[in-house]
């Protein structure tokens with residue numbers, strides 16, 4: 317048994333509950349792999365666990381789902397990975413740590429051309445963009461879509477990817493600086509929804525027709541206006557709740573607005589099996605290697621300052637992706 321460092325919370329609460337502590341690290345079990353993290357990805361999901369919006373499975377808890385690093389030891393029953401492999405993952409709690417043991421079924425090997433930092437920054441957010449645009453709703457050249465929080469981690473990747481698929485891409489962002497950034501990353505139109513009514517903006521841009529699909533990760537603050545942005549039989553994809561959970565949703569709201577569809581998807585059901593994970597990750601690696609999507613690592617913090625990173629994410633100070641370095 318050795319010790320390593322991790323950000324742990326013993327109770328739910330503000331960013332101050334995150335504590336940088338020594339934690340024990342056992343040798344990997346027969347079916348496990350041990351990794352040393354090069355970088356850890358920051359996600360809104362980590363905030364949901366810390367605040368209790370999503371229930372942590374146990375306390376104390378090490379949050380974080382996304383990281384990349386190097387394999388340092390393998391259990392006796394592991395055949396797919398070897399010491400020295402460069403790996404990344406987006407679906408295993410406990411990423412806010414310097415080293416850890418992990419179930420290899422959640423790992424993918426990182427291609428040589430992609431740095432571990434880029435992998436840590438993009439696995440969760442990039443695979444989310446992948447399934448949202450290619451599976452939840454099949455985006456193509458005919459598609460007109462609205463993507464909220466266009467300058468955020470998922471948003472900057474999704475804008476570039478949707479443009480590569482040929483869509484007309486409308487975004488929203490909370491400041492003029494973010495609007496400019498989104499316009500450089502695939503968005504054809506970006507509405508500053510802090511100063512403008514985004515519903516009116518979408519109606520104007522689409523000549524009153526509405527969009528085919530709305531990707532909404534804001535939740536409470538953009539509901540139900542996001543539904544009103546859709547054309548009849550359009551698709552409402554509610555994939556997050558950065559401003560709080562949607563309340564008072566009823567199926568009748570879909571009927572009143574013209575036979576709408578609605579889904580509340582999660583990446584983790586789209587990458588639940590190793591073949592699904594590999595297909596999703598490979599699509600992401602391809603689009604990044606072809607330079608159709610660039611990954612913007614716009615903030616980097618030491619892992620021990622994850623609390624400060626959470627504050628910046630929650631107060632809308634970040635753009636693009638954010639890394640925590642152990």
Ligand SMILES: NC(=O)c1ccc[n+]([C@@H]2O[C@H](COP(=O)([O-])OP(=O)(O)OC[C@H]3O[C@@H](n4cnc5c(N)ncnc54)[C@H](OP(=O)(O)O)[C@@H]3O)[C@@H](O)[C@H]2O)c1
Pocket residue numbers: 358359360361440441444465466467468469470471488489490491494533534537555556557558559560581582583584629630631632633634635636
């Ligand atoms: N379901 C899934 O599979 C899945 C997977 C990954 C991420 N997500 C969701 O996708 C969203 C984006 O995740 P991310 O990690 O890339 O974060 P992010 O977009 O980089 O950050 C969240 C952004 O939301 C906007 N926002 C609007 N109202 C807000 C409020 N009251 N508080 C905080 N932010 C607010 C802010 O941008 P503006 O200032 O421009 O408004 C902020 O920068 C999150 O809701 C996350 O939960 C879902």
